[in-house]
Amino acid sequence: MQVLFYVxxxxxxIQSIYFLIFIIAFKGKKSIPAHTFPPVSxxxxxxxxxxxxxxxxxLLSNQVYPDFEVIVVEDRSNDESYDFxxxxxxxxxxxxxVRVQQTPDHINSKKFALTLGIKAAKHEWVxxxxxxxxxxxxxxxxxxxxxxxxxxxxxxxxxPYMNMPGxxxxxxxxxxxxxxxxxxxxALVGMPYMGVxxxxxxxxxxxxxxxxxxEVNHVVGGDDDLFVNKHANGKNTxxxxxxxxLVETLPKTSWGAFFYQKLRHLSVGKYxxxxxxxxxxxFTLSWILVWTxxxxxxxxxxxxxxxxxxxxxxxxxxxxxxxxxxxxxGDRFEAWPVLLxxxxxPFYYITxxxxxxxxxxxxxxx
Numbered sequence: 001m002q003v004l005f006y007v008x009x010x011x012x013x014i015q016s017i018y019f020l021i022f023i024i025a026f027k028g029k030k031s032i033p034a035h036t037f038p039p040v041s042x043x044x045x046x047x048x049x050x051x052x053x054x055x056x057x058x059l060l061s062n063q064v065y066p067d068f069e070v071i072v073v074e075d076r077s078n079d080e081s082y083d084f085x086x087x088x089x090x091x092x093x094x095x096x097x098v099r100v101q102q103t104p105d106h107i108n109s110k111k112f113a114l115t116l117g118i119k120a121a122k123h124e125w126v127x128x129x130x131x132x133x134x135x136x137x138x139x140x141x142x143x144x145x146x147x148x149x150x151x152x153x154x155x156x157x158x159x160p161y162m163n164m165p166g167x168x169x170x171x172x173x174x175x176x177x178x179x180x181x182x183x184x185x186x187a188l189v190g191m192p193y194m195g196v197x198x199x200x201x202x203x204x205x206x207x208x209x210x211x212x213x214x215e216v217n218h219v220v221g222g223d224d225d226l227f228v229n230k231h232a233n234g235k236n237t238x239x240x241x242x243x244x245x246l247v248e249t250l251p252k253t254s255w256g257a258f259f260y261q262k263l264r265h266l267s268v269g270k271y272x273x274x275x276x277x278x279x280x281x282x283f284t285l286s287w288i289l290v291w292t293x294x295x296x297x298x299x300x301x302x303x304x305x306x307x308x309x310x311x312x313x314x315x316x317x318x319x320x321x322x323x324x325x326x327x328x329x330g331d332r333f334e335a336w337p338v339l340l341x342x343x344x345x346p347f348y349y350i351t352x353x354x355x356x357x358x359x360x361x362x363x364x365x366x
Contacts, residue, residue, distance in 0.1 A: 004293050005301060011289035012310045018283050019317040022181050025188035026321075026328040030241060035146050039067040041121030041204075042129065042141070045113040047075040049131035050084050052250075056131055061094050065141040068094065071120050073113040075100045096120065111213040111223045114197075118207050127201040128224070132250040133159060139244040144201055147238035153206045154228060154237045156187055157199030158329045161251040167337075171348075172251045172258055174322075174341045177333055181325050182280065183225075184241075190234030193276040197224030199247040206231060222268040229272050243330030262352050284353075288346040290314060318342055 042060055046053055053072065060070045074081050074097055085097040098116050103109045118126055125148050127141065137143070147155045158180050161172050183194045207227075216226045228237075252258040269277070290311070297307040319338045326333045 005297055005303070005307075007289060008293035008297055008307070009310070011286040011293070012314055014282060014286040015290055015314055016317055018286070019321045021189065022185040022321050023317075023324055025185045026325050028188065030239075030328075032146050035142070036148070037066050037142075038125055038145060038148050039123040040065065040069075040125050040127050040141055040145055040148075040201075041123040042068060042070045042127045043073065043114065043117035043121060044070070044129060044131055045073045045075055045110055045117060046077070046081060046131040047109075047113075048077045048079050048081065050077070050079045050081040052131040053081060053084060056129075056134065057088060057092075057095060059135050059138075060129075061092055062138055063135070063141045064138045065145070067123075068141055069122065070095045071098060071117045072096070073098045073100060073117040075109060075113040076103070107213075107217045108220055108223075110221075111217060114223055115212050118204055118212070121204055124204050125201055126204050126207070128197050128199070129159075129247050130198050130249065133198050133247045134162075134249075136246045136248055137244040140247065143242060143244040144199075144240050147240050148201070149238070152236055152238045153203045154192070154195070154232050155201040155240055156184060156192065156195045156228070156232075156237065157201070157240045157245050157247065158184065158331070159196050159198035159247045159249050160329075160331045162248050163332075164251060168253070168255060168258065169251055170337050171341060171344070173333060174337075174345070175262070175348075177322055177326060177331070178345065180329065181321060182283065184239055184329075185325070186279070187232075187237060187239050191276070191279070192232035192234065192237040193229050193272060193280075194225035195228040195232070198249050199245070200224055200228070202227075202231075216268075216271065219268055219271060221264050222271065225265075226268055226271055229276065241329050246330055259352060266352055284346070284349060288350065291343050291346050315339055315342060 044056070057070065072085055072095065074085055082099065088095050089097050098120050100113050100116060103112050125145065127144060129135070144155055144157055161169070161176050163169065163173065186193060210231060213223060213227065215230065216222045219226065252261055294307060294311050298304050301307060315338070319335055322333055322338060323335060
């Protein structure tokens with residue numbers, strides 16, 4: 001048991017170091033460069049999303065920005081998306097439609113849809129969101145484009161899930177914040193490793209010069225995080241934060257749907273750069289060890305006060321990290337459920353992580 005105590009202690013120390021790094025990163029002063037308002041192309045890939053598009057397009061069209069276009073890629077929809085978009089393009093000169101009637105066998109359907117949308121974009125900066133997303137402000141393009149500087153090629157944004165009643169929603173939002181703590185926190189200290197396609201921008205030239213998604217066409221998903229993982233670095237990547245940069249997303253309403261969504265996201269992690277996989281694995285493994293060995297030590301060790309004190313410090317650190325992060329991002333998350341979610345999270349991660357490793361085929365919607 002003494003050996004396990006030292007393993008637990010090491011894991012708790014590692015966790016503390018990670019959280020302190022994230023706290024310092026998000027507490028640091030963020031400078032926003034002078035705004036030049038470059039023209040922007042928004043690209044949305046949509047499959048059977050008529051109702052979502054009816055809600056999203058007005059929010060995009062009403063953005064306060066001098067020069068932008070909205071390109072919706074209608075991807076083989078079975079609903080009335082095409083007819084709606086055709087009518088919308090006649091009424092709104094900001095909206096353009098690209099139609100996919102057949103996807104080549106060698107490429108994932110969403111990557112193909114996004115590729116067509118990017119190629120159709122007439123502007124250098126391309127800004128992405130999904131059909132089930134909702135910008136929370138009419139200043140979204142303005143706030144994101146503030147980071148479209150000459151030295152930057154990629155801008156990472158944050159997309160929280162909408163706040164709804166129930167523990168599933170709390171867990172989804174908690175999971176999303178923890179993901180943001182990592183990918184935005186590491187980006188802030190010069191190690192960007194992923195982005196989310198629900199709120200992401202990069203240069204069209206970066207995409208075309210690197211042959212788009214060619215290197216990851218065989219992977220289901222990864223049109224956002226793998227592209228960023230491949231091409232982002234500390235110098236060419238900016239991070240957009242604040243309430244005007246947020247794009248909220250409709251959350252899943254069943255545990256099964258959420259599990260499959262997370263499975264799809266985690267399944268591409270094996271293709272990250274080795275250094276990124278190492279840093280992320282240490283963070284996750286130390287979290288798992290804290291909440292498996294910690295309670296064990298409380299019951300069988302002669303130092304329950306020490307172990308309990310270490311766990312208390314750990315809970316305080318993660319709560320502080322979450323509150324500092326969501327404040328910097330312009331989001332909110334209540335503190336009271338953090339302890340329970342903190343304990344449950346590593347066991348959920350073990351389940352989905354193992355499933356992601358052994359699942360051979362995961363796909364976007366047909």
